[in-house]
Amino acid sequence: MTGHEEYQQQVRPSGGGPLLLGVRHHGPGSARAVRAALEAARPRVVLIEGPPEADALIPLAADEDMRPPVALLAHAVDEPGRSAFWPFAEFSPEWVAIRWALSHGVPARFIDLPATHTLAWGKEEAVTAEPEGPTAQPEGAAEESAADEAVRVDPLGALAEAAGHDDPERWWEDVVEHRGTGGDVFAPFTVLEEAMGALREVYGDGGHDRDPVREAYMRLQVRAAQKEFGDDEVAVVCGAWHVPALREKRTMAADRALLKGLPKVKADMTWVPWTHRRLARAGGYGAGIDSPGWYGHLFGAPDRPVERWLTKVAGLLREEDRIVSSAHVIEAVRLAETLAAMRGRPLPGLTETTDAVRAVMCEGSDVPLSLVHDRLVVGDVLGEVPTSAPAVPLQRDLTRSQRRLRLKPEALERELELDLRKENDAERSRLLHRLGLLGIAWGEPAASRGSTGTFRETWRLRWEPELSVRVAEAGVWGTTVLSAATAKAEADALSAQSLADITGLAERCLLAELPDALPVVMRVLADRAALDADVGHLAQALPALVRSLRYGDVRATDTRALAEVAAGLAERVFVGLPPACAALDADAAQEMRRHVDAVHGAVGLLGDAVTGERDGKMRGGIRARWHSVLHVLSERDTVPGVIRGRAVRLLLDDGELAQDEAARLMGLVLSPGTAPADAAAWIEGFVGGGSGGGILLVHDERLLGLVDAWLTGVPGDAFTDVLPLLRRTFSAYEPGVRRTLGELVRRGPGTAGSGGAVGSGIPGFADELDAERADAVLPVLRLLLGLESDQENADDNNLVGVAG
Structure with missing residues (x-):
């Protein structure tokens, strides 16, 4: 009896019928079985679970530039953010069926519920319309028994438990993934159909109310194909969960009744790159798998999969400078085979190979093993889609820019160092900043190592499949990245809620080089600043605005208008800050101190950024005005101690206050007439935080002596009140600074008449240079x-x- 005749008896019902190939999505064993079954049956048409709007995209699967993993992306035309994916890996049975059909000149069609209904159906809930199979997680009813819940979450778990296995993944590997394609090629599908039929007899649709509608549509499509090609010439590749429903006899009228009145939206579809990581369950994919990298290896390895896998692991560990030899590989293979035999498995699976790698190559450590899991078991493979695939104009412009700038999207996170003095790097920076404005977070700015100059940028890049949705969503703003970013920036400026948001947007426009958007942003900024009387808001807005001026030299951007607005904003801060600092509670005083620090840094940058003969007076005038404001803050008794202390410190650092005067002011504050809490707050403002106050005390003996004398004179009942504040201040210092301060205090400060010379009375220091x-x-x-x-x-x- 031939395989085809046996199939006629075992798989098809009497009288003929479609070849129903029930699969597990993304299963290499299922993929091999589908290929063998199609070769044996040679159908005239192949029907595949998926959205029928993608039928026109099927021929692209044969393009030499198409490399899985890829996904079909459907999005609502009027609301691109509402979207759904149908992923395919090289080892996905559906992908194998598509490639088989294309290579044999056989029509391939998708028969699942159209995306136009799927997207509309998911309008009121999060849409993840990915293929659902035996491992899917359907949404169940509110009231279910414990058994119902188990099947709803993982039907394979119920089958594995019935077979005496406690791990569904291991059971599936044993019965399907490690099974060869010899013998009866249709037997796996017969067994799976019987198993799923038994489950559905007990649990129905598992509580997933969409399945009956989807299956009704599939049945209609199967009938239409049978009418066109013949009853025995149709092959259907779908999730095994759906096979019993497709085999079930239903009238066309009943199926059409289920589809009547479904909501619809206008949908568009294309191919997009996908990643192995997004195929994993950890990525939130309901029909996902735990180990896409391992499954890809099983599908691609022609023979000796365990030996090839462990060799691949050894190569990875060697790249990470671990000592792994050929002897390690041989020993790991032997151990994996021994473990499989002890556990009664036909072949070593992922569990056995992982245990072998841990014991032999990682010396029992899970640290290198986690690297193997991340890089190989899951993997960072990113698929590729040909340029001929349909795409929104914005995506095409982005693709052209990526190729021109040699900035290839990659699934593995990497750091990119940019030197903005180089034209290509400057263009890369502008592209990444423009994408950031559009909400396409391909790159994330990171701290640059080895340089603090404005000519250097560091980015962390990682391309996620969801970014394709963001690109489609941003397409409403324009057809190119530049025009879309410009339109988006203008709209954001008009809708900004705070002054700080607008100044931050102005900075981003400069970084992204959007000359057409910047005037709109500056006009909105000037209007909003003129109406905002809150000094805190003005102080928050000034630093971002002034930082933007620093980029003019490197990016060759005209920032004169920006400098005038910043100077006006700074002047308003100078006028309003002293009265705003009066009569503040402790929390408000701390917040205002942070504003003072921010404004001080901004004034320094603003003075450096303002150039030219006329602007020279502006530069000097800005700094002089700010120093006068600090003098006022340092001397007013109504200003909280933490702000007065900070003002004194900033003046001292800028050389606007002599050390003798700083010591005098500290002495007044630390005199017995000042409340200990206010004195402690003054000290925190003067030497607190990570602003170098510890180093100041190390090298200025008089200031350290004043603090030491005040602290030893604080009454016992007040000491417990000021201790938390002082502890917070001094705990922020580096351990080395704290240790040096403790040693200096232990030895005792020098004589008061030493004139402040560092080293007076302190061992290790001399009065003169050696x-x-x-x-x-x-x-x-x-x-x-x-x-x-x-x-x-x-x-x-x-x-x-x-x-x-």
């Missing part, structure tokens, strides 16, 4: 400064000054 010790560091300083050898003698005196 020239012999300074000479010892000159070679190192010359090397660091890049001085030529013939200049050494001429520069020695200067270097000694630097060392001092």
Whole structure:
């Protein structure tokens, strides 16, 4: 009896019928079985579970530039954010069926419920219209028994439990994935259909109210194909869960009644790249698998899959500088085979190979094993889609820019260092910033290593499939990245809720180089700033605005209009800050201190950014005005201590306040007449946080002595009140700074008449420079400064000054 005759008896009902190939989505064993069954049956048409709107896209699967994993993306034309995916991997049975049909000149069609209904159906809930099979997680009814719940979550779990297995994945590997394609090629489908039929007799549709409607549509499509090609010439590839329903006898009138009145939206479809990581269950995919990388290996390995897999693992570990030899691979293979035999498995599975890798190659450590799981078991494979695939104009422009700038999308996260002085890097930066404005978060800015200049940027790049939806969604703003980002920035400026939002948007427009959007943003900014009287809002807005001025030199952007607005904003802050700092509680005082710090940094940048002969007065005037404001804040008794202390410290750092005057002000505050809590707040403002206050106390003996004398004189009942504040202040210092301060206090400060010279009375310090010790560091300083050898003698005196 031939395989086809046996199929006639076992799979098809008497009188003929379609070849129903029930599969597990993304199962390599199912994919091999489907290929073997199609080769044996040679149908005239192949019907596949999927949205029929994608029929026109099926020929692209044969394109040489199409590389799975890929997905069909459907989105509502009027609301691109409402979308759904149908993913396919190389080892997906549906993908194998599509490729078989194309290679044999056989029509292939999708027969699931159209996306136009799927998207409309999901309008009131989150849509994840991905193929559902035995591993799907259908939405059940509110009241279910415990058994119903188990089947609803994972029907394979019920089958594995009935077979005496506690792990559905291992059971499926044993009965399907490790099974060869020899013998009766139709037997796996016969067994699966019987199993799913038994489950559906007990549990119906498993509580998933969409399945009856989807299955009614599928039955109608199968009947139409049978009428066109013949009853025995139709093959159907679908989730095994649906096979009993497709086999069931229903009238066409009953099926059409289920489809009557379904909601509809206008939908568009295309192919998009997908990733192995998104196929994993951890990615939130209901029909996902735990180990797409492992399944891909099983499907692609022609023979000896365990040996090939462990060799691949060894290669990865060697790349990470771990010592793994051929002997390790041989021993790991033997151990995996031994474990499989002990556990009664036909072949070593992922569990056995993982245990072998842990024991032999990782020396029992789970740290390198986690790398193997992330890179190989799951994997970061990103598919590719040909340029001929339909796409919104914005996607086409983005693709052209990516190719021109040699910025290839990748699933694995990587860092990208950009030097904005180079034109190609500057264009890459502009592209990433424009995409960020559009909500397409391909790149995330990161802190640059080794340089703090404005000419360098660091990005963390990672392309996720969902970004294709964001691109389609952003297509409403324009047909190119530049025009879309410009339109989006203008709209965001008009709808911004706060002044800080607008200044932040102005900064992003400069980074993205949107010259047409910047005037609109600046006009809105000027109007909003003129109406906002809240000093806190103005202080929040100023830093971002001033930071934007720093990018003019590197990006060749005209920032004169920005400088004028920033200068006006700064002047309003100067006028309103002193009265705004009066009569604040502790929390408000801390918040205002942060505003003072931000404004101080902004004023420094603003002074550096304003250039030109006329602007020179502006530059000097801005700094002078700010210093006068700090003087006012440092002397007013109505200003909280934390702000007064901060003002004194900022003036001292800028050289606008002599150390003697700073010591005098500290002495007044720390006198017995000042409440201990207010004195502690003043100290926190002066030396607190990570602003270098600890280093200041290390090198200024008088200030340390004042703090020490005040602290030892605080009454016991008040000490417990100020201790938390002081602890918060000094705990922010580096351990080395705290240790040095403790040593200085233990030894005791120098004499008050030493004139503040560091080292008075403190071991290890001298009153004068030790020239012999300074000479010892000159070679190192010359090397660091890049001085030529013939200049050494001429520069020695200067270097000694630097060392001092």
